[in-house]
Amino acid sequence: xxxxxxxxxxxxxxxxxxxxxxxxxxxxxxxxxxxxxxxxxxxxxxxxxxxxxxxxxxxxxxxxxxxxxx
Numbered sequence: 001x002x003x004x005x006x007x008x009x010x011x012x013x014x015x016x017x018x019x020x021x022x023x024x025x026x027x028x029x030x031x032x033x034x035x036x037x038x039x040x041x042x043x044x045x046x047x048x049x050x051x052x053x054x055x056x057x058x059x060x061x062x063x064x065x066x067x068x069x070x
Contacts, residue, residue, distance in 0.1 A: 005056065012050035017043045 002015040023035040023043050031053060035044035047053055 005050065010049050010051050012047040012054060012056070014045045014047075015043065016045070017041065 002018065004013045004015075005011070006013075017037065021037045021043065023037045026034045026036055028034055031048040033046040033048070034042050035046070037043040050056065
């Protein structure tokens with residue numbers, strides 16, 4: 001997973017799958033676009049005017065744990 005924020009364009013992009021693949025953009029609202037890949041899986045989420053929708057100071061920097069399969 002990768003989270004990127006561009007403060008010049010106020011765009012937040014959350015990439016859920018790092019594999020290279022073709023995607024189709026599906027706008028679900030005025031400010032949210034989903035990147036949909038193989039098997040209709042959501043690959044990425046693009047949030048326009050992100051500072052209006054997300055508390056960026058709480059989100060960035062992102063910290064998360066990755067669970068390892070046993």
